[in-house]
Amino acid sequence: MSEEHVRERTSPAWGFAILAVTVVVGFVTVLAASAGTARQWLATAFLAAGAVAVLAYLAFAYLPERRARQRAERVSQQVAGWERELVAGLVELQAGDLVKAPEQVRHLPERLAGAFSAATRALGGLIQQIQSSSTDVAAAGNAVHATASELASGSSEQAAAVVQITATMEELARTAAQIAGNAASQADLAAHAEQTGETGVAAVEEALGGLEEVQKRISAIAARADTLGTRSKEIYRVLDLITEIAQETHILSLNAAIEAAAAGEHGRRFGVVADEVRRLAQRSQESVDSVRNLLEEFSSSIRATVVATEEGGKEASRGLERARAAANAIDALRSALADTARTAKETSLATEQQRTASDQVVLTAKEVSQVIQRMAEGLKHFSGTAERLNQLALSIQLLTQSFRIDAARSLKHLCEHWATELGGRGGQWEMAESQLAELVARHPFVEMAFLADAHGVMAAFSVNREWTGGRSAGSVTVGMNMHDRPWYQTVMREGRPILTPLYDSLLTGDRCFSVAAPIRDPSGAHLGVLGFDVNARSWTKI
Amino acid sequence: MLYPLLMTSASGEGGIRCLLVRAGEYLCALPLNQVRRVVATLTTHPLPGAAPELLGLAEFAGEALPVLDLACLVNAPAGAASGQPVTVVVWAGPPAERELVGLAADEALAIVELPLHALTETRLGLVSGEALQAGRPVRVLNLEHLGAT
Numbered sequence: 001m002s003e004e005h006v007r008e009r010t011s012p013a014w015g016f017a018i019l020a021v022t023v024v025v026g027f028v029t030v031l032a033a034s035a036g037t038a039r040q041w042l043a044t045a046f047l048a049a050g051a052v053a054v055l056a057y058l059a060f061a062y063l064p065e066r067r068a069r070q071r072a073e074r075v076s077q078q079v080a081g082w083e084r085e086l087v088a089g090l091v092e093l094q095a096g097d098l099v100k101a102p103e104q105v106r107h108l109p110e111r112l113a114g115a116f117s118a119a120t121r122a123l124g125g126l127i128q129q130i131q132s133s134s135t136d137v138a139a140a141g142n143a144v145h146a147t148a149s150e151l152a153s154g155s156s157e158q159a160a161a162v163v164q165i166t167a168t169m170e171e172l173a174r175t176a177a178q179i180a181g182n183a184a185s186q187a188d189l190a191a192h193a194e195q196t197g198e199t200g201v202a203a204v205e206e207a208l209g210g211l212e213e214v215q216k217r218i219s220a221i222a223a224r225a226d227t228l229g230t231r232s233k234e235i236y237r238v239l240d241l242i243t244e245i246a247q248e249t250h251i252l253s254l255n256a257a258i259e260a261a262a263a264g265e266h267g268r269r270f271g272v273v274a275d276e277v278r279r280l281a282q283r284s285q286e287s288v289d290s291v292r293n294l295l296e297e298f299s300s301s302i303r304a305t306v307v308a309t310e311e312g313g314k315e316a317s318r319g320l321e322r323a324r325a326a327a328n329a330i331d332a333l334r335s336a337l338a339d340t341a342r343t344a345k346e347t348s349l350a351t352e353q354q355r356t357a358s359d360q361v362v363l364t365a366k367e368v369s370q371v372i373q374r375m376a377e378g379l380k381h382f383s384g385t386a387e388r389l390n391q392l393a394l395s396i397q398l399l400t401q402s403f404r405i406d407a408a409r410s411l412k413h414l415c416e417h418w419a420t421e422l423g424g425r426g427g428q429w430e431m432a433e434s435q436l437a438e439l440v441a442r443h444p445f446v447e448m449a450f451l452a453d454a455h456g457v458m459a460a461f462s463v464n465r466e467w468t469g470g471r472s473a474g475s476v477t478v479g480m481n482m483h484d485r486p487w488y489q490t491v492m493r494e495g496r497p498i499l500t501p502l503y504d505s506l507l508t509g510d511r512c513f514s515v516a517a518p519i520r521d522p523s524g525a526h527l528g529v530l531g532f533d534v535n536a537r538s539w540t541k542i
Numbered sequence: 543m544l545y546p547l548l549m550t551s552a553s554g555e556g557g558i559r560c561l562l563v564r565a566g567e568y569l570c571a572l573p574l575n576q577v578r579r580v581v582a583t584l585t586t587h588p589l590p591g592a593a594p595e596l597l598g599l600a601e602f603a604g605e606a607l608p609v610l611d612l613a614c615l616v617n618a619p620a621g622a623a624s625g626q627p628v629t630v631v632v633w634a635g636p637p638a639e640r641e642l643v644g645l646a647a648d649e650a651l652a653i654v655e656l657p658l659h660a661l662t663e664t665r666l667g668l669v670s671g672e673a674l675q676a677g678r679p680v681r682v683l684n685l686e687h688l689g690a691t
Contacts, residue, residue: 247582247626250650254561254580257653261559261574278652 018060022053082108089116095496096403098124099413124405131400131409131542138393138540145386148379155376162369166362173358176351183348190341197334204327211323215316222309225302232299239292246284253278394502397539398513402499409542411534412497414443415517419497419530422451423519427527429459436462439532445541447507448476449532451519456483459528467508467535475506482529487516491529502536511536557655562680563630563647566618569680570647571656571673576685578631578642580650584609597646602631609644615668615688616681625649634688643688656682 029046085105092101102117253274260271404412418439422432429451436449440462447468450461458480482488490498497517505512516531534542560571561580579602586598586609595614599606609629613620628650634643660673661682670684 250626251580251582251628254650254653258561258574258577258579261653275653282652 016061018053018056022049025049082112086112086116089120093120093123095494096412097496098127098403098405099416100404100496124403124407127400127403127405128407128409131397134393134396134400135540135542138390138397141386141389141393142540145383145390148383148386152376152379152383155372155379159369159372159376162365162372166365166369169358169362169365173355173362176355176358180348180351180355183344183351187341187344187348190337190344194334194337194341197330197337200330201327201334204323204330208320208323208327211316211320215313215320218309218313218316222306222313225306225309228302229299229306232295232302235295236292239288239295242284243288243292246281246288249281250278250285253281394536394539397542398499398502401515401542404497411515411542412499412517415497415515415530415532418449419517419519422530423521423527426521427453429453429528433460433462436460440464443532445534445538447505447510447512447533447535449530450476450482451528451530452482452485452488453528454526456481456485456488456529458482463507467510487514487531488529491516491518491531492526495526505533505535507533508535557657558661558682559653559655560680560682561630562651562654562675563612563628563645564621564625564649564651565613565616565647567621568613568616568618569651569675569678570612570616571654571675571680571682572630572632572645573683573685574653576633578633580628580630582629583627583646584629584644586646600629600644602642602644605642607631607642607644609646610688612645612647615645616683621648623648632685632688634685636686640686654680656680 026046026049029042032042085107089101089104092098092104098120102113102120105113105116107113108116256274256277257271260267260269260274263270401411404410404416406413408414418435422435425432432451436451439449440446444464444466446464448461448463451459453459458476458478460478461476463476487498487500495518497515500514500516502511502513504510512533512535514531514533516529519527519530521527558571559574561574561577563570563572581602584600584602584607586600588598589596592598595611597609597611600609601607612618612630625648627646627648629644629646630650631642631644633640635641654675656673656675661671662673668683668685668687669681670687671682673680673682
């Protein structure tokens with residue numbers, strides 16, 4: 001409010017002050033006149049003062065008040081105009097049109113309009129920031145969702161792997177236990193075999209002693225057999241001597257018999273003696289022959305004995321060597337068995353430790369499996385949260401898109417822009433389809449753009465085939481009646497861009513929402529409605 | 543008189559006492575009254591150009607003694623080499639001209655008495671007959687004939 005207005009509002013106070021002073025002076029004068037103390041000049045003065053007071057009132061109170069009232073009326077009218085503009089601007093704000101709202105208040109005082117515009121710009125900036133933030137949130141949510149899904153999938157695979165590892169480790173533990181048992185049995189067997197080996201070594205050593213004794217005995221037998229052979233030769237010489245004696249005796253007996261025969265009757269007795277001598281010599285010879293035969297057999301036996309003892313000695317030597325080799329082999333085997341027993345014990349101990357470690361690994365793996373399952377559940381919950389965050393970001397985006405701001409990311413503004421472009425055709429929609437195709441091509445988040453004329457009939461449309469997988473628009477055809485569609489009704493009723501809630505697209509089956517704006521010619525005549533469907537899966541590309 | 547010596551046998555039972563020797567595979571009976579001595583084989587000294595059956599001369603009782611190979615005389619196949627070879631010193635030739643001759647035999651076996659009924663005359667010559675002794679044929683020699691040859 002200006003200083004002039006303040007000064008004008010103080011003028012009536014001055015008038016009332018003069019009147020009050022006049023009344024007080026007049027009341028005092030009347031009281032003095034009634035008391036008889038007043039004089040004539042006082043009445044005159046009173047009248048003069050009254051006149052002055054009237055004049056003063058007119059000059060300082062009435063006339064300024066009148067001017068002030070007139071100014072107030074003009075101000076009131078101006079404020080009413082400002083109020084209307086402000087209300088209109090606020091109505092546009094209420095409708096979310098931050099582009100038209102500043103236009104509605106352009107006649108407001110500069111500071112007010114500036115403040116309104118600044119507030120609108122700030123609101124627009126806030127909306128853009130919210131849009132950007134919602135996009136970032138959605139992107140982060142998508143990333144989190146993707147990561148959570150990937151982690152959940154990975155966790156499931158990990159859980160499966162851990163289950164497999166657990167099963168493998170359990171099998172390994174069982175195998176280790178079996179190996180431990182086998183190793184223990186092997187150790188026992190090896191220890192028993194070692195003891196047997198020691199016994200075998202002792203037995204072989206004893207056998208070695210026996211073989212050495214046998215070899216000695218055989219050597220002794222061979223020596224004795226050799227002695228017997230020598231003695232046999234002596235016996236042969238004796239036998240030869242006896243044989244020679246017997247033969248000589250035989251010859252002698254024959255000669256005696258011859259002489260006895262020559263002696264005739266006198267030699268008969270001598271002949272008998274000679275015959276007995278001959279018989280004796282013959283028996284001697286027979287005995288010698290018998291002894292010789294026996295001696296031959298005895299010599300043969302001795303020779304066989306010598307050969308056998310020699311063979312026995314050789315065999316005993318070979319047996320001795322074999323026994324020594326066997327003793328060495330058994331000793332080596334005993335050492336190997338001792339090593340085997342020690343190794344088997346170590347193996348048993350190691351496999352027992354391995355089984356214990358496997359059991360611990362199995363327990364740990366089960367705990368890990370439980371942790372992974374809990375983590376997978378948490379990741380699923382996390383994924384759901386990310387999905388909800390994405391939905392929330394989309395809701396925020398839809399809320400921000402309910403505002404029309406002068407920004408490229410404002411869908412209402414975008415729709416209004418393309419509607420203005422189409423409005424330049426003056427209702428001739430033959431070439432509108434190419435313009436719609438350009439709209440679809442330039443904005444990949446748009447599933448389909450469509451145009452309904454002033455009667456609500458589909459005049460043109462264009463489909464983003466990347467969303468339909470190369471299919472056409474299906475049931476959508478030019479000439480369809482769109483008059484009863486809510487978006488058409490709303491746009492026609494409000495005459496401004498609108499944003500629909502989310503719904504399921506008939507074209508793709510995805511969640512989507514539509515943006516529609518009226519098409520007007522440059523004179524403001526209504527020509528139709530432009531709309532496009534935005535796929536909710538790509539709203540972050542807005 | 544085929545067997546004049548047989549008639550004068552010591553046994554007087556119609557038999558002949560002989561010295562049974564082995565010459566090769568043959569058994570030969572030498573009439574005991576014509577046998578002078580049996581000695582171990584004498585060392586003979588061959589005579590050049592002598593007959594095959596004459597082994598040579600040996601020394602006997604200080605005199606030279608011709609020694610004949612009995613097996614060769616009776617044409618006996620070679621027999622076993624066992625036994626003690628002997629030289630039988632016999633009276634050879636007719637009684638009036640008899641002389642000592644050595645017969646080299648493979649073995650002097652025994653004094654036997656061959657019964658006359660068991661003798662069979664074979665031929666006139668050194669082997670005058672044959673008999674069986676213990677189932678084996680024995681050639682009875684006529685030593686007088688030896689002196690004649």
